[in-house]
Amino acid sequence: MNGASDILFDPLLPWPAVWAACALSLAFVALGLWRGLRGWWLRALAAAALLVAIANPSFQVEDRAPLTDIVLLVVDRTASQQIADRAEQTDAAVERITAAVAALPDTELRTVTLRDGADNAGSLAMTALSELLAEEPRGRIAGAILVSDGQVHDVERAPDLPAPLHLLLTGHDTDWDRRLMVRNAPSFAIVGEQLTLTLRIEDSGAVPEEVAQSGLAQLAIAIDGGEPMPFTVPVGQDLELPLTLPHGGMNVVQIEVAATEGELTERNNAAVVQINGVRDRLRVLLVSGEPHAGERTWRNLLKSDSSVDLVHFTILRPPEKQDGVPVTELSLIAFPTRELFLEKVDEFDLIIFDRYKRRGILPMIYLENVVSYVERGGAVLVAAGPDFAGAESIYRSPLAEALPAAPSARVLEQGYRPQITDTGHKHPVTEGLEALAPPPEDGAEGPGWGRWFRLVDLLPESGQTVMSGPDDRPLLILDRVGEGRVALLASDHAWLWSRGFEGGGPQLELLRRLAHWMMKEPELEEEALTASAEGLDVTLTRRTLGEAPGPVEVTAPDGSSRLVELREASPGLFMGQFTGPETGLYRLAQDELSGVVALGPAAPREFEETIASGAPLADAVDAHRGGTLRIEEGLPAIRQVREGRSAAGRGWIGITPREAYRTADVTVIPLVAPLLFLLMAIGLTLGAWLREGRR
Structure with a gap:
């Protein structure tokens, strides 16, 4: 425990008034001296006594407890x-700092460990240092050290x-690294249309001469965990990578540079780049046979969707219709059946046959081509x-x-209500x-x-029956044929639902x-x-x-x-x-199925710059x-x-001793009694008057 003393003033008047009184007293004393008054010195003592009484001085004694200095360590x-031997270097530095601070007199160490920032924020060392600084008295901070x-x-x-x-730097002067950067990648793209990814491969640090002279790298690209496609590309240049998404939904593109x-x-x-594949337009060919109440329902349903391009092929005048009207008088335009069913059939995403039957309008070769299309x-x-x-029946084709x-x-x-099968x-x-x-009202x-x-x-x-009619008779059957898909709806009364x-x-x-099922949406x-x-949580x-699958x-x-x-979780759905x-x-991987999922950012920020600096x-x-x-x-001292x-x-780093302390006790002793000094001032003034009056 240390002691410290000081003289304090607690004036009875504001300090400006005290200083004004001092100046006025000095002027009066000077005037008396100039006029040769014999009691000038008594007047001076009276003014001094009065000023001391107004200043009200006191003697303060403190008992102080010294506080230790604090060194912050991040x-x-x-x-x-965790790259190379940096973790070992960090451990050695922390051990040395801990021992060195413990050897210093009256010095403590406060340590905080820094982990990866949330949401790919990287190394937030200054934030950690600020938070550690806020927890300690500022007057005790003797230094801060960052091992990074x-x-x-x-x-x-x-x-x-x-x-x-201070910064104690891990790593080595000879370190060098190669990294892959994705400069531009869209979040959405149209299925079947080409998109462009912008990539760059860069070398940094002390790159070996033979690597720098080569200037080439091996790049592999895979979609949804499929077979990688290899390329040889230059280093240090922006690369425009053309890519076509194979399907709708999420496409996971993995890009990897061979290790050197x-x-x-x-x-x-x-x-890892995740791109959501969307379809620009759904091209549908609607082939209607004999007109019926549901034909316009199909057409209106498809036309109401702005993402559907509809081509409607309908038979308004079959060949067997003989009404005596000359062909030259008909206002009908010949439909380009050959172009649709032979040349451009592959451009359609879906073909719908609505109550179509064989009438000799479409030759058998056209229907054969539809089978090939499927x-x-x-x-x-x-x-x-x-x-x-x-x-x-179209079945007989x-x-x-x-x-x-x-x-x-x-x-x-x-009458029957369609049912969902098991x-x-x-x-x-x-x-x-x-x-x-x-639920049904009946x-x-x-x-x-x-x-x-x-x-x-x-x-x-073949296929799966997903809806049924009376007596569990098949109503809707779905099937896969080759690489395509077929749906058979055994009723033409679906339009009743759209009519309410x-x-x-x-x-x-x-x-x-x-x-969407026919378009193979995932x-x-x-x-x-x-x-x-x-x-990092995956479902x-x-x-x-x-x-039930394994x-x-x-x-x-x-x-x-x-x-x-x-x-x-529900019939047919396991999680x-x-x-x-x-x-x-x-x-x-599960049985014959496989898939991929990407966790975290496409390029973690912690690995954007890996060379210690x-x-x-x-x-x-x-x-x-x-x-x-x-x-x-x-390691420094x-x-x-x-x-x-x-x-x-x-070879050394320094900290600044702060000499901080905590006051344990304070004793204040008044040095004057204002009333006593006031009486002294009156007495001295009276003495000066008497001395000057006898002359």
């Missing part, structure tokens, strides 16, 4: 600090320290009417090779359709949508799902393995029409694998969850008279230096 443990590679991302938040700031011997890390040699990846929807069960069911020649004319509850085309309708089973009154009896041959009959039904939603695949990520989704094998970026069990230990591309913090270190020292050159002097040198 230890960077972010991802870039120098690549911090919040330099603008450097605090105003009352003491030196001696480079610092391979973590920045790869990038096998090459096209889509056909057949909405069957009564003619589908007759002798002129080459198109039968692609249809999943044959007509039994029976047509049922009775398979339909699992299939994404019809899953949950019942939830779009209220208490019957099934959804509460309106009835249909016609059904063409079918004999299924008995409450209507989800015709628009059913058609939308059918079209979210409507009946056998699919997908994943969605939020941070796996497995759709299947079969039995666990999913997940392969991490480092090559390690694990099994994730799935649980049934599982896991948390990834690190960012990167994870591969999924003191340049980012140079201004902050210089402003606080600190120093930057490389750990590879030797810690000295105490006076405030205002340079605090760093070769």
Whole structure:
């Protein structure tokens, strides 16, 4: 415990009045001296006594307890600090600093460990230092030390320290690295149309001469974990990469540069870009046969969607119609059937046959070409009417090779509500359709949508029956043919739903799902393995029409694998969850299905600049008279230096002792009694008057 004393003044009047009284007293004393008054000195003593009484001095004694100085230490443990031997260098520096500070008298160490910033924020060392500084008394801070590679991302938040700031730099002078940068990547792109990714490969640091002279790198590109496509590209130049998305929905593009011997890390040699594929326009060919009440419903339904380009081929005057009107008098334009069904059939995304029957309008070779179109990846929807069960049925044509069911020649004319089959509850085309309708008012089973009154009896041959009619007869059958898809609707009464009959039904939603399923949209695949990520938490989704699937094998970026069990969330839908230990591309595999999911940013900020450098913090270190020292050159000693002097040198760094203290007790003793001094002033004044009066 130390003591300190001081004289304090607590004037009875404001200080300006005290100083004015001093000046006035001095003037009066000077006047008396000038006039030769014998009692001038008594007057001076009286004024002094009066001024001391007004100043009211006191003697203060403090008992002070000295406080220790505090050194702040920020230890960077972010991802870039795990490269090469930087973690070992950091451990050695922390151990040396801890021992050196402990050896200093009256000095303590406060340490904070820095981890990767949230949302790819990088190394927030200055934020961590500011928070640590805010927790301690500013008057006790003797210095701050940062153990890092120098690549911090919040330099603008450097605090105003009352003491030196030092940087102990990890890494080596000989470090060099190669990294891949994605300069431009769209979030959305049109399926089938070419897009451009802008890439760049850069070398930094002490690049070996043979690597610099080569100037080339091996680049591999893969989509959705498929077979990589290799390229040889130049280093240090912007690369325009043309790319075409193969499907709608999320496309995961993985770009990777082959590792080069001696480079610092391979973590920045790869990038993952997620691009959502969208379709520009859905081109639909609607082929109508005999006019009926639902024909205009199909047309209006398709025309109401601005994303649909509709070509409607309808037969208004079949060949057998003999009404005596000369052909030259007809206002009909010949339809370009050859161009549509032979030359440009592959340009359509979907072909709909609505109650079409053979009339000699379309030659058999045209229908054969439609079958080939399906096998090459096209889509056909057949909405069957009564003619589908007759002798002129479209089934009795080459198109039968692609249809999943044959007509039994029976047509049922009775009211019924379409039902979702057990398979339909699992299939994404019809899953949950019942939830779009209220329960039936008559208490019957099934959804509460309106009835249909016609059904063409079918004999299924392939595919999945997802909707049924009376007596569980097939109503909607879906099938895959070659690379394409086919849907067969065994009724022409779907238009009743769009007219709102008995409450209507989800015709628009059913058609939308059918079209998207035929376009092979990933979210409507009946056998699919997908994943969605939020941070490092991944949700796996497995759709299947079969039995419960087994666990999913997940392969991490480092090559390690694990099994994730799935649980049934709804019929045909199984889900599982896991948390990834690190960012990167994870591969999924279950039976014959596979997929990928990317965790974290396309290019982690921690690996944008991997070469250790003191340049980012140079201004902050210089402003606080600190120093930057490389750990590879030797761990520094810690000295105490006076405030205002340079605090760093070769092999050492300095801290400034603050000599802070805590006041334990204060004693104040008044030096004057104002009343006594006032009486003294009166007495001295009286004495001066008497002395001057006797003369």
